[in-house]
Amino acid sequence: MVRPRRPVPAADGPMTHTLTPEERRERRLILALLTPALAVVGVLLIAPLIWMGWQSFQGPDGFSLMHYQRFLTDSVYLSSFIQTFRIAFVVTLAALLIGYPIAYVAAKSEGIWPPIILGMVLVPFWTSVLVRAYAWLILLQRRGIVNSALQDLGLIDRPLLLVNNEFGTTMATLHILLPFMVLPLYAAMKKIPAELETAGASLGGNGWLVFRSIYLPLSLPGVIAGSVLVFVLTLGFYITPELLGGGRTFLVSMLVSRNIELYNEWGAASSISVVLLLVVFAIFRLASMLIPFERIMGTK
Amino acid sequence: MDASSHPHQVGVTIRNAVKRYGSFNALNDVSLDVAPGEFLSILGPSGSGKTTLLGLLGGFVQPTSGSIHLGATDITHMPPHKRDIGIVFQNYALFPHMTVGQNITFPLRARHMPKADWPARLEAALAMVELSGYADRSIAALSGGQRQRVALARAMIFEPRLILMDEPLSALDKQLRETMQLELKDLHAKLGATIIYVTHDQREALTMSDRIAVMKDGKLVQVDSPRTLHDRPANAFVASFIGEAMLLPVARQDAGILTLSGKALRSAHAIPAGKDLFLTVHSEKLTLAGPSTAPEANLLPGTVSSTVYQGESVRIFVTLDGGHAVSLRLPSNHSGWQIMPERGQAVTLALHPDDTIVVPQAA
Incomplete structure (x- = not known):
């Protein structure tokens, strides 16, 4: 939904012109080639989504809005959504700030360095x-390596609460999702011709102007792709927050799993998933309206 | 951009420039003086060091030793963005995310020129390259020739003291390339800026330049005017690189006489001493001997091995009696067809002593 929209050739109706036998054969071939993919998407994605949506409206006595009413009555729902999006936002921003320099150095280095950096x-x-x-639990716990090191250095008196809270969750999630930021950034940066920076410098641009007005805008497709990946993956992250959140972080994914594991409430779990999906769609719709992706990508 | 005075004209002095990559000498003791306002081409095959020399001038390559002066200013170690040199790159290097106008005004932005002055300068630059009204177009919407012009306007708008061009026409098709060659020449006359033009196309260099510097293996081989370079090459490399020259091994008899396959020929030019000498035969210098041939001309008997019709002319391949192959052209017009020889026919070719050039293997 953030890709540059290209004009899709309108499928000609049967009335507009008759297809030649070659065109018919080509279309049949394209359809045949797409069938396996369409089948997989249909069976594994579309059908479960429809089923999930239907289920979210099922109460004990048939159709019901009871699962959605809970969003308004149960404050845990709202706070869980807010916390989830807050963590996703912080993780995405931190991944961008850490990942951009890594990808930049990897894209700029030569010889054996790019594979070494990307390998790391x-x-x-x-x-x-x-x-x-x-x-991460071992590193960050009360008597973990980080805390004892800081105490030995005399920087802190009492151990910091680094884990079993939002900080630990954010930290570990960031670590796990960083490659999803670095790789799209690296791919986008590799596509920037080196001569553009040379040209910028020859025309009088100092390093900062060349970076700000040439390199950064041209690397934005990678920034957008990486940010979308990390943001969406964080929203659905489960194991890490479960282990490192220590009960203080209660993300949407955990809300879903509690509803099924503890209460066997498939309808409630479905409604949460539907709301999460819609909120994500809304965010990206809003983002694509605010940010001129097509101009950034140079397709306009 | 006032044609009457050129306050930005400045010469370039390169002294003993050396660039070594490990044990490889990309540039080997190059010294070159470019006069203010001159159009100088650097011509050479790929790998001859011309791009390295351009990088040195632009500041993207640091010399191992040697110095570069722009006018009186030593720019040897000056960073690129302070050099005030306009560069037109081979692939134009236009910024794809900016409009034509944003591309062209980038140098003004980089120099913090007051924004109020931009529109007038942009208009003048666009008019100069005949792209008025294109300021808001995107780069993707331009043709190759238009991109070339935008790159040119961008390199000129800040009135640089020196403009470098790195094979700027190589991506264009032949017809457009020839048009642009003449346009660039006009533009040079209008701007009066010093231009250093890198190319591997000898015809382009001959067409546009005041002087041509021929490079080989990181060294300057010869720096001369197009005509001198073409008619009086310094050695066999220059002779074979410029024009349609055939090199025939000859021996020196004395300063004015040489022998080709045992036959004595006269030359109006001093024949260099030493061994490994070659007679440079350009196809346009050879004619079929006839009543109008000058009496002092050298006569070369041979047999026509084939003729190739090439549109505006017919190329005639002749095997000389000594066994060497040469070729000449006859125009495909009435008088040409009158004397057109056939395959297998015995002919006598004439080469005037003024056009009889002997060059050594190396300088």
Whole structure:
């Protein structure tokens, strides 16, 4: 929904002109090639979504709005949504601030350096999320390495509360999702011709002007792609907040799982998922109205 | 951009420039003086060091040793954005996310010129390259030739002391390239700026330049006017690189006489001493011997091996009696067809002593 919209050739109705046998054969071939993908999307995505939507309107006695009424009556729902979006926003922003310089250095370096830098970004990615969540727990707990180091250095008197709260959740989520920011950024930066910066400098632009007015705008497609990925993935993150939140973070994903595991309330879980989906859609619709993606991408 | 006075005219002095990449000498002791207002081309095959030399002038490559002066200013170690040199890049390097106007005014923005002055300057620059009214277009909507002009306007708008052009026409098709060559030449006359033009196209260099610097293996081989370079090449490399020259091995008899396959030929130019000498034969210097041939001309008997019709002319390949192959052209007009030889026919070619140029293998 953030991709540049290209004019889609309107499918000609049967009335406008008759297809030649070659065109018919081509269309049949395209349809045949798309069938497996359409089938997968239909069975695994569209159908469950419809089923989920239907289920969210089912009360004990048939059709009911009771699951949605809970959003207005139960304050846990609202606070959970607010916390989830707050964490997603902070994680996305932090990933961008940390990921941009990494991707920049990787895109600018030569020889063996790009694979080394990207490798360092990717290696943790191949480790299980569960393992990394526990690793953060060990690092950040009351008597963990970070706290003891800070205490030994005399920087703090009492251990900081680094985990079992929103900070720990944010930290670990950021660590796990950082590659999703770095890789699209790197791909976008690699597409920027080096001669554009050379040209900018030759025309009198100092390093900051060249970066701000040439490099940064041309890397925005990567910024947008990476931010969308990280934001959306954080919204649905489950294991990490569950392990590192210590009950103080109660994200939407956990709300869904509680409804099913504890109360076996599939209708309530479905309604939460539907609302989350709609809110995400609304955010991106709003973003695409506010940010001129097409101009940024240079397609206009 | 006033044609009557050129306050920005400035010469370039390159002294003993060396650029080494590891053990590879990209530039090997290059010294070159470019006069204020001159159009100088740097011509050479790929890998000859011309791009390195351009990088040195633009400030993107740091010399291992040597110095570069722009007028009286030493710019050897000056960063690119302070040099005040306009550069037109091979692929134009236009900023794709900016409009034509934003591209062209970028140098004004970089120099913090008052915004009130921009519109007038932009208009003048657009008019100069005949793109008035294009300021709000996007780069993607321009043709190759128009992009070329935008790049040119962008490099000129801040009235740089020196303009560098790196094969700016190589991406255009032949017809447009030839039009642009003449336009660039006109523009140079109008602006009066010093222009250094890098190309590997000898015809382009001959068409546009006041002087041409020929490079090979990181060294300057010869720096001369197009005509001198073409008619009096310094060595076999220059001779083979410029024009349609055939190089025939010859021996020196004395300062004015050489022998080609045992046959003595006269030259109006001093023949260099030494071995490994070559006679430079340009196809346009050869004629079929006839009543109008000058009496002092060297005569070269041979046999026509083939003729190729090429539209405006017919190229005739002749095997000389000594076994060397040469070619000449006859115009495809009435008088040309009158004397057109056939394949297998014995002919005598004439080469005037003024056009009989002997060059050494290397300078």
